[in-house]
Structure formats: C-alpha cells, structure tokens
Amino acid sequence: MYRRYPVRHKKQLKFIRRSKSLKIKPGADTELKKVFASIGVPDKTKFKPDKFQIEAVSAINKSDCLVTAPTGAGKTWIAEQAISLILERRGRCWYASPLKALTNSKYNEFSKIFGDRNVGILTGDRKENPDAPIIVGTTEILRNQLYDAMHSGETLSTDLVVLDEAHFLGDEERGVVWEEIMIYLPSRIPLLLLSATIGNAKQIAKWLSLIRSKECIVIEENKRPVPLFPLFFHPSGTLFPLISQSSKSKKNSPSLATPTKLPPFGDILKVLKKYRLLPAIFFLKSRADCDNALDLCMKNILSDQRRKAAINQQINELAKQSHHIAGHRQLWHLENLSVGAHHSGQLPVWKLVIETLMNEGLLDAVFATSTVAAGVNFPARTVVFLNSDRFNGTEFVPLSSTEFHQMTGRAGRRGMDNIGFAMVLPGKFMDIRLIAKLISSPPSDIVSQIRINFSMVLNLLFSYSPDQIEDLLKKSFATYLITTGKKSAGKFIANSYNYLSKDFIGHLNFLKETGYVKINGELTEDGKWASKLRVDQPLLIAEGFRLGVFPESNPAFLAAIIASFVDERETEGRIDKEFMPKSLLSVFLKVKKALKPFSRLMVTKGFETKTLFLSPAVTIHAWATGQPWEKIVSASEIAEGNLAMLILRTADNLRHIRALKPFFPKASETAKKSIELIVKEPVSSDYNVDQ
Numbered sequence: 189m190y191r192r193y194p195v196r197h198k199k200q201l202k203f204i205r206r207s208k209s210l211k212i213k214p215g216a217d218t219e220l221k222k223v224f225a226s227i228g229v230p231d232k233t234k235f236k237p238d239k240f241q242i243e244a245v246s247a248i249n250k251s252d253c254l255v256t257a258p259t260g261a262g263k264t265w266i267a268e269q270a271i272s273l274i275l276e277r278r279g280r281c282w283y284a285s286p287l288k289a290l291t292n293s294k295y296n297e298f299s300k301i302f303g304d305r306n307v308g309i310l311t312g313d314r315k316e317n318p319d320a321p322i323i324v325g326t327t328e329i330l331r332n333q334l335y336d337a338m339h340s341g342e343t344l345s346t347d348l349v350v351l352d353e354a355h356f357l358g359d360e361e362r363g364v365v366w367e368e369i370m371i372y373l374p375s376r377i378p379l380l381l382l383s384a385t386i387g388n389a390k391q392i393a394k395w396l397s398l399i400r401s402k403e404c405i406v407i408e409e410n411k412r413p414v415p416l417f418p419l420f421f422h423p424s425g426t427l428f429p430l431i432s433q434s435s436k437s438k439k440n441s442p443s444l445a446t447p448t449k450l451p452p453f454g455d456i457l458k459v460l461k462k463y464r465l466l467p468a469i470f471f472l473k474s475r476a477d478c479d480n481a482l483d484l485c486m487k488n489i490l491s492d493q494r495r496k497a498a499i500n501q502q503i504n505e506l507a508k509q510s511h512h513i514a515g516h517r518q519l520w521h522l523e524n525l526s527v528g529a530h531h532s533g534q535l536p537v538w539k540l541v542i543e544t545l546m547n548e549g550l551l552d553a554v555f556a557t558s559t560v561a562a563g564v565n566f567p568a569r570t571v572v573f574l575n576s577d578r579f580n581g582t583e584f585v586p587l588s589s590t591e592f593h594q595m596t597g598r599a600g601r602r603g604m605d606n607i608g609f610a611m612v613l614p615g616k617f618m619d620i621r622l623i624a625k626l627i628s629s630p631p632s633d634i635v636s637q638i639r640i641n642f643s644m645v646l647n648l649l650f651s652y653s654p655d656q657i658e659d660l661l662k663k664s665f666a667t668y669l670i671t672t673g674k675k676s677a678g679k680f681i682a683n684s685y686n687y688l689s690k691d692f693i694g695h696l697n698f699l700k701e702t703g704y705v706k707i708n709g710e711l712t713e714d715g716k717w718a719s720k721l722r723v724d725q726p727l728l729i730a731e732g733f734r735l736g737v738f739p740e741s742n743p744a745f746l747a748a749i750i751a752s753f754v755d756e757r758e759t760e761g762r763i764d765k766e767f768m769p770k771s772l773l774s775v776f777l778k779v780k781k782a783l784k785p786f787s788r789l790m791v792t793k794g795f796e797t798k799t800l801f802l803s804p805a806v807t808i809h810a811w812a813t814g815q816p817w818e819k820i821v822s823a824s825e826i827a828e829g830n831l832a833m834l835i836l837r838t839a840d841n842l843r844h845i846r847a848l849k850p851f852f853p854k855a856s857e858t859a860k861k862s863i864e865l866i867v868k869e870p871v872s873s874d875y876n877v878d879q
Contacts, residue, residue, distance in 0.1 A: 215426035257409035259597030279347035363637030414600030454487030533827035636666035748809035761803030
C-alpha cells in the first residue's frame with residue numbers, strides 16, 4: 189500500500205475562500221443546446237477500415253507512401269496492416285518514433301498484436317529482443333543503424349521502415365535526423381510516413397520520389413474521426429460558440445484573472461462538469477503554472493467512490509515500480525480531486541502515472557505544457573487554451589497552425605466521444621481571433637532543417653569520398669526547395685545549395701587540420717573511432733581521449749565529467765560543497781584546461797563549442813556515489829525531470845564511449861560501470877547497459 193501525502197488544510201481552505209469571491213455560474217448560450225445534445229459515447233460497431241486506410245495499405249505494397257490524417261483517424265492501423273503483410277513473407281520491419289514514451293507505448297501495443305517474441309525495442313534506455321522481425325525504436329537509433337550499415341558495406345536488415353510523426357522532419361533541433369534517414373535509406377526498402385500535421389505533403393512526396401527513384405504516393409484524409417467544436421468560456425461562466433466571440437475587439441475582451449494569476453480552475457471545472465465536457469486537458473505556459481493549478485481545483489472534490497477506488501488501485505500497481513510514486517507531493521490531488529499535472533520537469537515514472545490514469549478515463553483534468561501534444565497518446569473530451577502563444581526557448585511567439593492542430597488532436601476520443609471541444613479562456617495573452625483563424629487553417633508547410641555537423645561528416649567519410657558526400661547533400665530537401673524555387677528552405681540554408689557545400693568543406697578542412705581526416709579525404713585511425721561518438725560534442729570528447737585526460741578507471745568521475753559535456757545550461761548552476769570532493773574538482777579542471785586550446789581553435793574556425801560547467805559534474809558524481817535522490821534535487825535546484833534527463837543523456841553518451849572498446853578497452857569497461865551507477869530508480873528501471 190502506498191503512503192498518502194498529507195493534506196495541507198490551511199492552504200487548501202485559503203484557496204477555497206479566495207475562489208468564493210468569484211461569481212462564476214454555469215451557463216450556456218442557446219446556440220449550444222443542439223451541440224451539447226450530441227455529447228455522448230458512440231454506439232459500438234464492428235470495425236470497418238476507412239477508404240484512405242485501404243488506399244494507404246495498397247500504396248505501401250507497391251511504392252513509398254506518405255499518410256496525413258488527423259490524430260485518432262487510424263494511421264497506426266495502416267502500419268499494422270503493412271507490418272502484417274511483411275511478416276507473412278517472413279520479412280522484417282522497423283517502426284521509428286521521435287519519443288521514448290511513444291516508442292514504449294508502440295512496443296507494448298505491437299507486442300499484444302504480433303506476440304512478444306516477434307517484437308523488439310531499441311531506444312537509448314532499452315534494448316530487448318533486438319533480433320525480432322519487428323523493431324520499434326527511436327529515429328536516432330535507426331539513423332545510427334544506417335550509419336553502421338554503410339560502414340560495413342551492407343544494407344539495413346529490414347523490408348519496411350515506418351516513420352511515425354513524420355512532421356518532425358521540420359523540427360529545428362532533430363529534423364536533420366529524419367532527413368538523413370530519408371536520404372540514406374536504400375530505395376529497395378519501402379518507406380511509410382505517418383503524420384497528422386503536414387501542410388506540404390505533396391511537395392515532400394515529390395522530393396522523395398526524386399531522390400529515391402520510386403514513386404511516393406500521398407494519402408490525405410482531412411476528416412476528423414471525432415468532430416471538433418470550438419467554445420468560448422466567458423468569465424461569468426457562460427459558454428458560447430467561439431466564432432460568435434471572435435469578432436469582438438481584443439481591447440474589450442474580458443479576463444478570468446489578472447495577468448500574473450491563474451484563473452479559478454475549480455469553478456471552471458464545475459462548469460465543464462455540468463455540461464459533460466470532462467475530461468479536459470488545460471494547456472498552460474509553464475511547468476510552475478501546471479503545478480500551481482492543482483491547488484486551485486479544491487472545489488473539484490471527488491465523490492465517486494468507485495472511481496476513487498479505481499484510481500487507488502492503478503496507483504498501487506504503478507507504485508510497485510517506484511517508491512517515489514507513493515510519496516509524490518501531488519498524489520493527494522490525484523486521489524481526492526481527480527486532477528494532475530504533466531510536464532518535462534517531472535520524473536518519467538510520475539508522468540506514466542498521469543498518462544495511465546488519463547487513458548483509463550479516471551481523471552477530470554490534466555494541466556500540461558505543450559509537450560503533451562507531441563505524440564503521446566493522451567486524449568480528452570475537451571482541450572482548453574489559456575494562451576495563444578508559446579515560449580520557443582528564446583521568446584514567446586504565436587501558435588502556428590501545426591502546433592494548434594497537434595494540441596486539438598487530443599480533443600475527442602475515438603470510440604468514446606461523439607464530439608470533441610476546443611475551449612478558449614479569455615486573458616491578456618489570448619488572441620481570440622488568432623485561435624478562430626487557426627481552427628480552419630491547414631497545417632503549416634514543413635521546411636528543411638538539415639545542417640552539417642561533425643558526427644555526420646565523420647560517419648559519411650567512413651563510407652564515402654568527399655565528392656560522393658557532396659552528391660548526397662544534393663539530395664537534401666533544402667536543395668530541392670531551392671531548385672524548385674521555394675524561398676523558405678529552412679533556417680540553416682541561405683539562398684543556394686552552395687551554403688551546404690561550403691559548410692561541409694569547412695567541417696572537412698577542420699577535421700583534416702586536427703588529424704581526424706587525411707589529406708585525400710579518408711578517415712585517419714582517430715577519425716574512425718571518433719565516428720562512433722554519435723553525440724552532441726563528438727570532437728571535444730574525442731580530443732579528451734586523444735589527450736588522455738579522462739578518468740578512465742573511475743566510473744563515478746567518468747560519469748561526472750561526461751555530464752558536463754551533456755548539460756545544456758548556459759550558466760553555472762548551484763554547487764553544494766558537501767557534494768564536491770577536491771579530487772573531482774582537480775579532475776574537472778584538468779579536463780577543462782587540456783581542452784581549452786582545442787575549443788579556442790574551434791571558435792577561431794567558426795564552430796560553436798561548449799563551455800564546461802562544474803555543477804552538472806558535481807550533481808552526477810553525488811548521484812553516482814549514492815547520495816539520496818531528494819537531497820540531490822534540493823541541493824542542485826534542478827527539477828526532477830531535468831535531473832532525470834541529464835542522467836539519461838549522460839548515460840547515452842557513456843553508451844557511445846562503450847562502443848570504443850577496440851580502441852579504449854579500459855574506458856569502455858569503466859563507461860559500463862558508470863551507467864550502472866547512475867541509471868537506477870527513480871530515473872529508469874529499463875535501461876540496458878549491455879547494448
């Protein structure tokens with residue numbers, strides 16, 4: 189049995205008293221009477237595939253295929269049928285997705301359909317049944333397997349590749365991986381692309397047809413499986429059709445709360461409950477807002493004892509995986525208010541609790557950041573918008589049509605809802621006209637995000653000459669956009685293919701200058717092993733090995749030092765001197781001093797380099813040497829989810845160091861021990877150190 193988090197009565201009563209002063213009474217415009225009458229659960233009918241699904245299965249049997257259809261329309265069914273046909277021929281399939289959570293979900297789903305022995309999983313954390321005929325994994329792993337196949341002169345051992353969430357081709361950070369896969373994948377292997385949000389599907393298909401010398405058929409379905417109706421929540425508590433409110437002046441728009449405060453979610457949930465609009469996902473600006481929203485739901489006391497018992501049962505089962513679930517500070521809100529928060533600052537195991545309860549229909553509301561919309565199966569009857577913009581890491585920018593469609597894709601559960609709703613709450617940061625426009629706007633066009641990096645150049649030089657690589661770059665989507673007269677060729681592309689070519693030559697010349705590539709363009713011995721470091725800072729880490737400055741015999745120190753290469757903060761974090769032995773500081777300063785000349789050379793030649801900070805090294809060393817999780821979280825002032833991500837990314841870098849066994853056997857063995865020290869509860873129970 190799990191421990192219940194204590195109730196903070198005074199704080200709760202304070203929120204209840206404050207909310208009593210708000211006069212929100214449930215009401216609905218008469219225009220909504222007919223709409224609300226359609227709310228309910230559809231009749232159970234025998235499954236019959238839609239026309240677009242049948243066409244897509246037929247297409248992938250004779251060509252490549254790009255399927256665009258709304259979330260919940262049944263794209264996965266297409267993949268299942270295509271995989272079944274390959275299995276009947278005793279072939280092999282690769283199913284790639286962008287997120288580990290989505291990959292794990294698909295692995296479980298396919299295991300039930302095709303049988304455990306027929307399905308394997310490959311992510312940075314897990315490696316199970318890797319010789320199975322169906323492999324589910326992340327796109328980075330698939331790209332790396334393509335590199336390995338090129339190195340060995342062999343073809344990828346699969347007869348079908350499915351790229352889920354294919355719109356990630358346009359992702360600024362990771363889109364290059366999708367584009368590399370599409371360029372490197374042998375044309376003999378059929379490619380099935382699935383997405384809900386691609387505006388220029390036909391353009392992408394033409395590009396693929398050109399570079400792969402085979403037709404790519406586009407199958408488009410625009411009809412949502414569950415219709416979407418937009419609503420406006422007036423501060424009085426009255427619901428209106430959004431369209432009727434969108435023509436009103438933005439200056440005169442009412443507001444539910446001051447710009448610095450969150451609205452009274454308890455009263456809002458009361459309105460939604462009356463009109464059967466729950467469960468709901470509320471999209472908020474920040475992780476702090478998601479957490480703080482829970483205490484504003486005190487009026488939403490869960491009185492259904494049967495549902496409360498079901499929540500307790502599910503939590504009991506999940507708590508067996510991690511004791512951190514039983515003591516979580518937000519457990520009380522799940523049990524008593526049927527609400528939860530979901531964001532990247534939380535531990536993966538806690539997010540799994542929220543996702544499980546929501547998918548079981550046991551929660552009334554989840555307060556989430558936009559990351560929920562990025563592919564995790566997390567449906568609701570209603571999605572609620574408090575803002576019409578989002579933070580992109582630098583500034584707040586208006587929501588794009590693609591982002592909006594990703595979010596509204598969670599509204600309306602197929603087989604559970606006749607209709608879904610997108611609700612707008614008024615406020616300073618809500619542009620009602622923009623939201624009304626986005627509802628009818630098609631998804632945004634995807635542009636190329638390809639860019640040259642050292643890992644790419646090293647791996648390609650392992651298999652190709654510089655001239656052949658330049659020919660490969662001519663196959664990029666960026667080049668296609670340019671040659672077909674499209675100006676929007678992506679952030680990294682100027683006005684011509686010459687940019688990519690010059691960037692490649694610049695990287696190549698630097699590798700020659702630093703001894704990783706010979707004058708004739710072939711890799712040196714150092715270049716060959718450095719190509720195995722498919723990480724964000726391959727040259728800095730490689731240089732550390734060449735100089736012999738890494739602590740190759742101390743697993744805790746090695747994990748700590750590698751964490752400094754992984755951490756993405758731009759300033760030094762908090763350092764607790766209790767966690768910092770002088771020997772660690774000495775090792776860190778030795779590494780930093782040794783790499784300084786190489787870093788300066790990189791900057792001189794126009795390449796971005798990384799400042800190494802001590803705080804992530806201190807934090808990971810504390811974790812590797814057995815300090816309690818809660819103590820490290822408090823001392824480092826890092827959110828649990830961020831700390832878990834730092835640990836997992838450090839482990840992933842260490843996994844690549846393990847691959848250097850033929851060249852650095854001692855460091856390879858130490859890296860294995862390092863992973864064992866840091867990947868433990870509550871971070872992950874599935875990480876496989878032997879992959």
